[in-house]
Amino acid sequence: MSFLSLENVTISFGGIRAVKNVSLDIKEGEIFALVGPNGAGKSTIFNLISRLYKQNEGNIFFDGKSLNQLKPFDMPDIGIARTFQNIELFGNATVLQNLLVGTNVRKSSNFLSEILFTRSVRKEEVTSRVMVEEVMDFLDLQQYREKYIMGLSYGTRKIVELGRALALKPKVLLLDEPASGLSAEETEDLAFWIEDIKKIMGITVLMVEHNLNLVNKVADRVAALVDGEIISVGNPKSVQSDPKVIEAYIGV
Ligand SMILES: Nc1ncnc2c1ncn2[C@@H]1O[C@H](COP(=O)(O)OP(=O)(O)OP(=O)(O)O)[C@@H](O)[C@H]1O
Ligand SMILES: [Mg+2]
Structure with a gap:
């Protein structure tokens, strides 16, 4: 069974179809x-996928359930960050x-148990803290733990944002242009982290990325999208050598 899938999804903005009849099937662990x-x-x-927009047509499924009726604030609980x-x-x-x-939005306890500060709430609090520490160790962020975001470099802020998403312990992580604005060295670190997020943490990763070196390095599969339509899907090499993809890139 597919893990995260879009079935014939279409959305228009003011008559312009931004996504046209897109179907995608992302496998668990890729x-x-x-x-x-x-x-x-x-x-x-x-x-x-994260329900900020609602499709005009089609369906989106995750982990065997339809996402159609869900809201953005439901995402952390179902495992999407x-x-x-x-x-x-x-x-x-x-x-x-x-x-x-980030981890606060994930609390499953209700208001009353929060007031009474029951054992389950305390346990969740401790689990969140432990996860946040693990994420900071993993992404080498301990040195910045008490620093304010506005004083950090762009690259460090991007890594903090990755950390905020990871601290939710998601099943799938959506990364929108994680390497944009990063230095060559930061991009190299990012490649290792993304690979470890898959291998060590077992998280499925869906990423949008313009840096094709990074895509070639880490991606198991790639889909090329042009004008709201998927024109090619496969391993990174086959997609990049697909004549349709080459033509679309030269055309723009
Ligand atoms: N909320 C919105 N209202 C109107 N048009 C929108 C909205 N969101 C996206 N669009 C339009 O949909 C199209 C696709 O935009 P989108 O941001 O998904 O592109 P992208 O592939 O992420 O591009 P980029 O690589 O520049 O980030 C664009 O024409 C954009 O103007
Ligand atoms: Mg974009």
Whole structure:
């Protein structure tokens, strides 16, 4: 059974179809990359999966369930976490606070048990803290834990955003252009982290990325999107040598 799938999904904005009849099947445990020129509809697909947008037609399934009726705030609980093309963090808060805020949305306890501070709530609090520490160790962020976001370099902020998503312990991680604005060295670190997120943490990764070196290095499969339509799917080499893809890239 497929893990994350889009079935004939279409969305229009003011009469313009940004995503046209897209079907995608992401397997559990793989790193899947979406590539394509600017305005192809890549971020729109992320916004559809994370329910910021609702499709006009088609269905989206995750882990055997339809996402059609869910809202963005349901995502952490069902196991979907994401980063944004433009970093979304609290600038006036520290790295540690930003990572903890992420885990707060995941609490399954209700209001009453929060007030009574029952054992289950306490246990969740401890689990969140432990996860946040693990993520900071993993991404080499301990040195910044008490630093405010607005004082950090762009590259470090991007890694913090990745950490915020990872601290939710998702089953699938959506990364929208994780390497944009990173230095060559930061991109190299990112490649290792993405591979370990799959291998060590067992998280499925769906990423949008313009850096084809990174895509070639980490992705198991790639889909090329042009003008809202998928024109090629397969391993990174076969997609990049697909005449349809070459023509689309030269054409733009
Ligand atoms: N909320 C919206 N309202 C109107 N148009 C939108 C909206 N969101 C996306 N679009 C349009 O849909 C198309 C696809 O945009 P999208 O952001 O998905 O592209 P992209 O592939 O992520 O591009 P980039 O590589 O530049 O990030 C564009 O024409 C964009 O203007
Ligand atoms: Mg985009």
